[in-house]
Amino acid sequence: MLDAHTAVGGAPVTGWDLHEYRHSGLTHLSEAGAGLPMLMAKSRHKQPENVRRYFHLSAEAIAEVTSLLAPGDRRRGGLGQG
Numbered sequence: 001m002l003d004a005h006t007a008v009g010g011a012p013v014t015g016w017d018l019h020e021y022r023h024s025g026l027t028h029l030s031e032a033g034a035g036l037p038m039l040m041a042k043s044r045h046k047q048p049e050n051v052r053r054y055f056h057l058s059a060e061a062i063a064e065v066t067s068l069l070a071p072g073d074r075r076r077g078g079l080g081q082g
Contacts, residue, residue, distance in 0.1 A: 026055040
C-alpha cells in the first residue's frame with residue numbers, strides 16, 4: 001500500500017518503504033539536537049556505527065553547528081580564525 005501511494009509516476013517499486021522513514025526520522029531527530037545515545041535507543045541499534053549510516057545532516061545543520069565556533073563571523077563561515 002505504501003509503494004502504491006508513494007510511487008513515482010505510477011511506476012512499480014519506485015515508492016518509499018518503511019525503512020526510508022527510519023532514515024528520515026533519525027535525520028530529523030539528530031538535527032533537533034538528539035545525541036548519539038538517544039538515536040541508538042530510538043533505532044534499537046547497539047553499535048554507534050550501525051546508527052550513523054541512518055542519518056544524514058543537512059548543509060544547514062552543519063553550518064549551524066559550525067557557527068558555534070565563531071558566532072557572528074560570517075566572513076569565514078563561522079570556522080574561527082585563520
